[in-house]
Amino acid sequence: MIKVKQLAHVCIFAHDLEATRSFYRDVLGMDTRFNFQRDGGIFGFYLDCGGRSHVEVFEKNEASYSDRNQINHFCLEVEDIDAAIAHIRSRGVEITPKKLACDDTYQAWISDPNGVRIELFEYTAKSAQFAGGDRVADW
Secondary structure, eight states: OOOEEEEEEEEEEESSHHHHHHIIIIITOOOEEEEEEETTEEEEEEEEOSTTOEEEEEEOTTOOOOSSOSEEEEEEEESOHHHHHHHHHHTTOOOOOOEEOTTSOEEEEEEOTTOOEEEEEEOOTTOHHHHOOOEEOOO
């Protein structure tokens, strides 16, 4: 059986990364926890929502916004990702293999029957969400 601890993050796309960062910081009081970098530049970041919850933002200029695609995915923090993967597979649902991501969290991916992408997450002692420090993306 899976033990979901909480919603870990929601991922959104942004046309203008710095305007988005300013809005969440200045209007909603959410500080940047860490940045994602690629090729020497920042292309995304994590915003602190308090506790262990975050909003993940990635720049995507070509994103089109309608009533169905503002949110890229949602992420659930699980207590034991290996047990969660085994349980999901036992229910006949496809799930990706566990991967240690550049932010030092373990992740695996599934989709619900409607195609909504769901990331399963297990934090580690080195997770950027708590340890801080920008991370270079490996995807």
